[in-house]
Amino acid sequence: MQRRTFLTAFATALAVPAFSRATLAQETPSEDMILRRLDAAPARRMREEERVTVREFKRRPDLRGAAPSINIQSINFAFASAEIPRSEYRKVRQIARAMERLLNRRRRAVFLIEGHTDAVGSAASNQILSERRAESLKRVLVEEFGLPYRALETVGYGEEYLLVPTQNEEWRNRRVTLRRIDEFVR
DSSP, X not given: OHHHHHHHHHHHHHHSOHHHHHHHHTOOOOXXXXXXXXXXXXXXXXXXXXXBOHHXXXXXXXXXXXXXXXXXXXXXXXXXXXXXXXXXXXHHHHHHHHHHHXXXXXXXXXEEEEEEOOSSSOHHHHHHHHHHHHHHHXXXXXXXXXXXXXXXXXXXXXXXXXXXXXSSOOGGGSEEEEEEOTTTBO
């Protein structure tokens, strides 16, 4: 029985074109999912005297990995562009609403918006593009959805932290990661 169930699921997966599977996987997480992930307890508690500057936090993978976070892979940018098209604002609205709800609970919440790229192209151009995309999301969250500027920090990591280690084009590596960092920074 288990084998038949596995074979049926496997055959169904093969019947769905790869593009459709990628499209389904790129759904924007719901507002509630974003809120739950960002409102979670950090994996590591820091005493007040251990807290770091935002700049140092950005350079510390150990701290970044301990902060509550969620990957957003569904915002579609044009090739080599950092502008978020208006057609994507519905997705950004879900992020904004979740962050706003969290800010209502935690007035001092601070979020880090990380931009990531895949490994296609030069490392230098990917670094710049990831920084610009993170800044673009911050700009839209502030200007279009009214989030407080002080609650959002940005950083670009280019191709430094690939989810899927490949030098080929890989949509899962092109993402924005949101982290709540207020319990780590001073």
